[in-house]
Amino acid sequence: MTAEEKIKEAxxxxxxxxxxxxxxxxxxxxxxxxxxxxxxxxxxxKKKLFDIIMFESFxxxxxTMKEVFNDDNISLEVKIETFVAxxxxxxxxxxxxPIFLMNELRNNAEELFRRMDLRNFFQASSFFxxxxxxxxxxxxxxxxxxxxxxxxxxxxxxxITKPMLQYVGDLDEPDFREFVLERKKLIPTWIKKMYL
Amino acid sequence: MTAEEKIKEAxxxxxxxxxxxxxxxxxxxxxxxxxxxxxxxxxxxKKKLFDIIMFESFxxxxxTMKEVFNDDNISLEVKIETFVAxxxxxxxxxxxxPIFLMNELRNNAEELFRRMDLRNFFQASSFFxxxxxxxxxxxxxxxxxxxxxxxxxxxxxxxITKPMLQYVGDLDEPDFREFVLERKKLIPTWIKKMYL
DNA sequence: AAATGTTTTAATCAATTGTTTAAATGTCTT
DNA sequence: AAGACATTTAAACAATTGATTAAAACATTT
Numbered sequence: 001m002t003a004e005e006k007i008k009e010a011x012x013x014x015x016x017x018x019x020x021x022x023x024x025x026x027x028x029x030x031x032x033x034x035x036x037x038x039x040x041x042x043x044x045x046k047k048k049l050f051d052i053i054m055f056e057s058f059x060x061x062x063x064t065m066k067e068v069f070n071d072d073n074i075s076l077e078v079k080i081e082t083f084v085a086x087x088x089x090x091x092x093x094x095x096x097x098p099i100f101l102m103n104e105l106r107n108n109a110e111e112l113f114r115r116m117d118l119r120n121f122f123q124a125s126s127f128f129x130x131x132x133x134x135x136x137x138x139x140x141x142x143x144x145x146x147x148x149x150x151x152x153x154x155x156x157x158x159x160i161t162k163p164m165l166q167y168v169g170d171l172d173e174p175d176f177r178e179f180v181l182e183r184k185k186l187i188p189t190w191i192k193k194m195y196l
Numbered sequence: 197m198t199a200e201e202k203i204k205e206a207x208x209x210x211x212x213x214x215x216x217x218x219x220x221x222x223x224x225x226x227x228x229x230x231x232x233x234x235x236x237x238x239x240x241x242k243k244k245l246f247d248i249i250m251f252e253s254f255x256x257x258x259x260t261m262k263e264v265f266n267d268d269n270i271s272l273e274v275k276i277e278t279f280v281a282x283x284x285x286x287x288x289x290x291x292x293x294p295i296f297l298m299n300e301l302r303n304n305a306e307e308l309f310r311r312m313d314l315r316n317f318f319q320a321s322s323f324f325x326x327x328x329x330x331x332x333x334x335x336x337x338x339x340x341x342x343x344x345x346x347x348x349x350x351x352x353x354x355x356i357t358k359p360m361l362q363y364v365g366d367l368d369e370p371d372f373r374e375f376v377l378e379r380k381k382l383i384p385t386w387i388k389k390m391y392l
Numbered sequence: 393a394a395a396t397g398t399t400t401t402a403a404t405c406a407a408t409t410g411t412t413t414a415a416a417t418g419t420c421t422t
Numbered sequence: 423a424a425g426a427c428a429t430t431t432a433a434a435c436a437a438t439t440g441a442t443t444a445a446a447a448c449a450t451t452t
Binding site: 024025026036037039040044045046047 | 438439440441442443
């Protein structure tokens with residue numbers, strides 16, 4: 001692995017764990033096992049390195065959603081099932097990602113959303129069309145935004161409140177893992193029942 | 197208002213908005229309109245001031261929950277309705293609070309939870325007893341932890357993803373406010389349907 | 393092998409940041 | 423009003439931080 005790759009990987013790890021403001025360039029250099037000056041040599045500044053990590057992290061966070069929501073061959077129900085299951089698996093592997101993103105998106109969010117063409121993606125997605133058709137057919141669904149907030153909330157929120165849930169439920173790491181994995185099956189059934 | 201009060205209020209504002217690491221003591225002094233040295237005069241250090249704000253913020257975040265969950269005179273259904281409505285109103289007034297707490301609770305969370313006796317509170321609450329009785333009576337409820345994660349997720353998550361929801365839904369501030377206030381009525385109906 | 397360009401290093405810089413100091417101002421007691 | 427105490431201020435300090443520099447090490451080309 002080249003020094004440049006080592007730095008990027010270390011930056012991702014440390015930024016995800018501590019956020020931009022709490023991260024020192026020296027933390028990244030140490031995590032990467034490289035000389036501090038190489039960070040500026042390859043990436044110019046802490047901010048420029050962060051912007052790269054931020055963009056890629058946000059992109060990876062929405063990659064699953066994009067893939068599933070744009071698959072024309074599966075129904076709305078299967079989309080939800082697939083989305084929830086893949087999302088939970090994804091976050092289990094990158095547990096720091098949700099809080100990192102929610103926290104850093106407090107600033108500069110809009111520019112990033114524009115760069116990723118977020119609004120257009122949703123409105124042009126197979127998911128969106130299926131949802132609109134379902135409403136036309138007379139199903140009493142809530143607005144798409146409520147629906148999105150609900151599916152994502154049920155899926156992502158437990159990871160964001162992990163410390164609290166672990167303490168209240170007295171769960172160790174394997175317990176917590178089991179807890180969120182259970183939700184792969186539970187959330188789709190809940191969603192279906194919600195909108196009977 | 198005394199200087200000490202001004203500092204605390206300013207500290208709450210700035211810490212909530214930017215988090216501990218991104219906040220400069222000079223930011224707080226400026227926001228409070230006081231001389232920088234007064235911060236250390238009254239609170240010794242940035243960290244000690246932060247710890248006070250953190251404790252009070254977390255306490256205020258759980259005050260509503262404590263009050264509602266321990267009211268013996270109302271049913272489980274009314275508890276949920278009351279909790280959701282009061283929580284949404286509360287966060288509308290303090291929109292920076294959820295992300296601030298979730299973010300800062302990544303570190304030192306357990307000590308704070310212990311100080312607030314969080315686990316005991318839930319297990320001794322009227323809500324907990326009612327929930328257990330409902331299960332004994334044969335209702336197919338999920339574990340209490342799933343239930344908590346669901347209610348809180350549906351309630352709090354939209355505030356955490358506010359920038360994204362605003363962008364995707366093209367909502368201005370009044371639109372977003374309307375969006376979350378709608379959920380005061382919607383969430384309790386969804387919760388009921390989920391557990392038919 | 394000499395020359396050229398790239399990567400890495402140790403040392404240093406300038407700016408920022410949390411905190412302290414010592415003097416000045418204000419307030420209350422006697 | 424004088425003295426005692428608390429509050430406020432401007433200035434400074436020491437440590438940290440992001441970034442730069444100039445030289446060294448390494449690799450590639452001629």
